[in-house]
Amino acid sequence: MNQPLNKTLHSLSLKESLQKKLNSFEAIFSTNNELTPAAVVIAVSKHSKTGEACIYITLRSSSLRKHAGQLALPGGKVDAGESISQAALRELSEELGLDLPEKNVMGRLDDFHTQSGFVISPVVVWNDGNHPLNINADEVAKVYEIPFSELMSSQLATVDHSQTPPMFSIYPPTIDHNVYSPTAALVYQFREVLLLSRSTRVAHYAQPAFAWR
Secondary structure (H helix, E strand, C coil), X not given: CCCCCXXXXXXXXXXXXXXXXXXXXCCCCCCCCCCEEEEEEEEEEEXXXXXXXXXXEEEECCCCCCCCCCEECCEEECCCCCCHHXXXXXXXXXXXXXXXXXXXXXXXXXXXXXXXXXXXXXXXXXXXXXXXXXXXXXXXXXXXXXXXXXXXXXXXXXXXXXCCCCEEEECCCCCXXXXXXXXXXXXXXXXXXXXXXXXXXCCCXXXXXXXXX
Protein backbone atom coordinates (compact mmCIF):
# COMPACT_ATOMS: atom_id res chain seq x y z
CA MET A 1 0.00 0.00 0.00
CA ASN A 2 1.29 3.46 -0.87
CA GLN A 3 2.21 5.67 2.06
CA PRO A 4 0.49 9.07 2.35
CA LEU A 5 2.55 11.84 0.80
CA ASN A 6 3.63 14.74 2.97
CA LYS A 7 2.15 18.12 2.17
CA THR A 8 4.38 21.08 1.36
CA LEU A 9 2.86 24.27 2.68
CA HIS A 10 3.03 27.45 0.64
CA SER A 11 5.43 29.65 2.63
CA LEU A 12 8.29 32.12 2.35
CA SER A 13 10.73 29.41 3.42
CA LEU A 14 9.52 27.31 0.49
CA LYS A 15 10.04 30.26 -1.84
CA GLU A 16 13.62 30.67 -0.63
CA SER A 17 14.32 26.97 -1.08
CA LEU A 18 12.89 26.89 -4.61
CA GLN A 19 14.73 30.05 -5.59
CA LYS A 20 18.04 28.63 -4.41
CA LYS A 21 17.56 25.47 -6.46
CA LEU A 22 16.50 27.38 -9.55
CA ASN A 23 19.46 29.75 -9.26
CA SER A 24 21.83 26.80 -9.34
CA PHE A 25 20.23 25.34 -12.48
CA GLU A 26 21.68 26.26 -15.89
CA ALA A 27 18.73 26.43 -18.25
CA ILE A 28 19.23 25.75 -21.95
CA PHE A 29 17.75 28.43 -24.21
CA SER A 30 16.91 27.89 -27.86
CA THR A 31 18.88 29.50 -30.69
CA ASN A 32 16.38 28.47 -33.39
CA ASN A 33 15.06 31.69 -34.92
CA GLU A 34 12.66 29.86 -37.25
CA LEU A 35 10.29 28.88 -34.44
CA THR A 36 7.70 31.21 -32.93
CA PRO A 37 8.57 32.24 -29.34
CA ALA A 38 6.00 31.40 -26.68
CA ALA A 39 6.01 31.63 -22.90
CA VAL A 40 4.23 29.47 -20.34
CA VAL A 41 3.90 30.00 -16.61
CA ILE A 42 4.55 27.60 -13.78
CA ALA A 43 2.96 29.61 -10.98
CA VAL A 44 3.86 28.37 -7.50
CA SER A 45 0.61 29.10 -5.70
CA LYS A 46 -1.37 28.36 -2.56
CA HIS A 47 -4.02 25.66 -2.92
CA SER A 48 -7.42 27.28 -2.38
CA LYS A 49 -8.62 24.47 -0.08
CA THR A 50 -5.60 22.92 1.63
CA GLY A 51 -3.01 25.71 1.80
CA GLU A 52 -0.52 23.37 0.16
CA ALA A 53 1.86 24.65 -2.48
CA CYS A 54 0.55 23.89 -5.95
CA ILE A 55 0.81 24.84 -9.61
CA TYR A 56 -1.94 25.53 -12.14
CA ILE A 57 -2.74 23.41 -15.17
CA THR A 58 -5.59 24.61 -17.34
CA LEU A 59 -8.04 22.94 -19.67
CA ARG A 60 -8.05 25.16 -22.72
CA SER A 61 -11.37 26.30 -24.14
CA SER A 62 -12.77 24.19 -26.97
CA SER A 63 -13.35 27.38 -28.99
CA LEU A 64 -9.68 28.33 -29.28
CA ARG A 65 -8.03 28.24 -32.71
CA LYS A 66 -4.89 26.41 -31.50
CA HIS A 67 -4.63 23.53 -29.01
CA ALA A 68 -8.34 23.68 -28.19
CA GLY A 69 -9.49 21.38 -25.39
CA GLN A 70 -5.96 20.46 -24.36
CA LEU A 71 -4.39 20.45 -20.90
CA ALA A 72 -1.75 23.15 -20.69
CA LEU A 73 0.14 25.59 -18.57
CA PRO A 74 -1.07 29.20 -18.82
CA GLY A 75 0.74 30.87 -21.68
CA GLY A 76 0.90 31.88 -25.31
CA LYS A 77 2.85 33.61 -28.05
CA VAL A 78 5.37 36.32 -27.18
CA ASP A 79 4.25 39.63 -28.70
CA ALA A 80 6.60 41.99 -30.50
CA GLY A 81 8.66 44.05 -28.05
CA GLU A 82 7.95 41.75 -25.10
CA SER A 83 10.47 39.83 -23.04
CA ILE A 84 9.77 36.19 -22.19
CA SER A 85 8.91 37.16 -18.61
CA GLN A 86 6.59 39.97 -19.71
CA ALA A 87 4.74 37.64 -22.04
CA ALA A 88 4.38 35.03 -19.31
CA LEU A 89 2.92 37.51 -16.85
CA ARG A 90 0.59 38.97 -19.49
CA GLU A 91 -0.75 35.53 -20.39
CA LEU A 92 -1.24 34.71 -16.71
CA SER A 93 -3.30 37.87 -16.36
CA GLU A 94 -5.30 37.30 -19.55
CA GLU A 95 -6.14 33.66 -18.81
CA LEU A 96 -6.51 33.54 -15.03
CA GLY A 97 -6.90 37.20 -14.07
CA LEU A 98 -3.80 36.85 -11.93
CA ASP A 99 -1.80 40.09 -12.02
CA LEU A 100 1.69 39.64 -10.61
CA PRO A 101 4.65 42.06 -10.78
CA GLU A 102 7.84 41.17 -12.61
CA LYS A 103 9.65 40.88 -9.27
CA ASN A 104 7.67 37.67 -8.70
CA VAL A 105 9.45 35.97 -11.61
CA MET A 106 11.86 33.42 -10.12
CA GLY A 107 13.56 32.25 -13.31
CA ARG A 108 13.31 29.93 -16.30
CA LEU A 109 13.65 26.27 -17.16
CA ASP A 110 14.77 24.74 -20.47
CA ASP A 111 13.19 25.88 -23.72
CA PHE A 112 11.13 23.22 -25.50
CA HIS A 113 10.67 22.91 -29.29
CA THR A 114 7.17 21.83 -30.34
CA GLN A 115 5.87 20.08 -33.44
CA SER A 116 3.40 22.95 -33.87
CA GLY A 117 6.23 25.38 -34.63
CA PHE A 118 6.83 27.06 -31.28
CA VAL A 119 9.75 27.30 -28.91
CA ILE A 120 8.20 27.33 -25.44
CA SER A 121 10.01 29.09 -22.61
CA PRO A 122 8.79 28.01 -19.14
CA VAL A 123 8.83 30.82 -16.58
CA VAL A 124 8.59 30.00 -12.88
CA VAL A 125 6.62 32.63 -10.95
CA TRP A 126 5.86 33.00 -7.26
CA ASN A 127 2.19 33.68 -6.48
CA ASP A 128 1.94 34.99 -2.92
CA GLY A 129 -1.70 33.88 -2.72
CA ASN A 130 -3.21 37.31 -2.19
CA HIS A 131 -4.61 37.54 -5.71
CA PRO A 132 -7.84 35.58 -6.39
CA LEU A 133 -8.29 34.00 -9.82
CA ASN A 134 -10.66 35.55 -12.35
CA ILE A 135 -10.80 32.95 -15.11
CA ASN A 136 -11.28 34.07 -18.71
CA ALA A 137 -13.88 31.61 -20.00
CA ASP A 138 -13.03 32.49 -23.61
CA GLU A 139 -9.61 30.90 -23.14
CA VAL A 140 -9.88 28.57 -20.14
CA ALA A 141 -12.56 25.96 -19.50
CA LYS A 142 -11.18 24.83 -16.13
CA VAL A 143 -8.24 25.34 -13.79
CA TYR A 144 -6.67 22.48 -11.85
CA GLU A 145 -4.61 23.08 -8.71
CA ILE A 146 -1.92 20.39 -8.71
CA PRO A 147 -0.42 20.05 -5.21
CA PHE A 148 3.28 19.41 -4.71
CA SER A 149 2.43 16.09 -3.04
CA GLU A 150 1.15 14.82 -6.39
CA LEU A 151 4.17 16.17 -8.24
CA MET A 152 6.46 14.33 -5.82
CA SER A 153 4.79 10.97 -6.34
CA SER A 154 7.01 8.21 -7.71
CA GLN A 155 4.06 7.23 -9.91
CA LEU A 156 3.66 10.65 -11.52
CA ALA A 157 5.42 9.96 -14.83
CA THR A 158 5.26 7.33 -17.55
CA VAL A 159 7.73 6.96 -20.42
CA ASP A 160 6.68 4.96 -23.48
CA HIS A 161 9.84 3.61 -25.11
CA SER A 162 7.95 1.79 -27.86
CA GLN A 163 8.65 4.72 -30.18
CA THR A 164 11.60 6.97 -30.89
CA PRO A 165 11.82 9.54 -29.43
CA PRO A 166 9.96 8.21 -26.36
CA MET A 167 6.52 9.53 -25.46
CA PHE A 168 6.23 11.10 -22.00
CA SER A 169 3.18 11.71 -19.84
CA ILE A 170 2.22 12.49 -16.26
CA TYR A 171 -0.87 11.51 -14.32
CA PRO A 172 -1.91 14.00 -11.61
CA PRO A 173 -4.81 12.51 -9.63
CA THR A 174 -6.40 15.96 -9.35
CA ILE A 175 -6.96 15.94 -13.10
CA ASP A 176 -7.60 12.17 -13.28
CA HIS A 177 -6.29 12.14 -16.84
CA ASN A 178 -2.94 11.74 -18.54
CA VAL A 179 -1.15 14.97 -19.44
CA TYR A 180 1.26 14.74 -22.36
CA SER A 181 4.27 16.72 -23.52
CA PRO A 182 5.09 19.51 -23.88
CA THR A 183 3.11 20.32 -20.71
CA ALA A 184 4.03 17.04 -19.04
CA ALA A 185 7.72 17.47 -19.80
CA LEU A 186 7.83 21.04 -18.48
CA VAL A 187 5.99 20.17 -15.26
CA TYR A 188 8.26 17.19 -14.75
CA GLN A 189 11.39 19.29 -15.15
CA PHE A 190 9.97 21.73 -12.59
CA ARG A 191 9.54 18.83 -10.18
CA GLU A 192 13.02 17.45 -10.86
CA VAL A 193 14.90 20.76 -10.62
CA LEU A 194 13.00 22.70 -7.96
CA LEU A 195 11.64 19.92 -5.77
CA LEU A 196 14.30 17.22 -6.09
CA SER A 197 17.44 19.20 -7.03
CA ARG A 198 18.05 17.13 -10.16
CA SER A 199 19.26 18.68 -13.43
CA THR A 200 16.94 16.54 -15.53
CA ARG A 201 16.50 17.41 -19.24
CA VAL A 202 13.19 16.82 -21.00
CA ALA A 203 13.40 18.49 -24.43
CA HIS A 204 13.94 15.15 -26.20
CA TYR A 205 10.51 13.74 -25.39
CA ALA A 206 7.94 13.33 -28.17
CA GLN A 207 4.52 14.95 -28.32
CA PRO A 208 1.35 13.12 -29.35
CA ALA A 209 -0.09 14.01 -32.74
CA PHE A 210 -3.08 15.86 -31.24
CA ALA A 211 -0.65 18.33 -29.59
CA TRP A 212 0.72 19.35 -33.00
CA ARG A 213 -2.45 21.26 -33.85
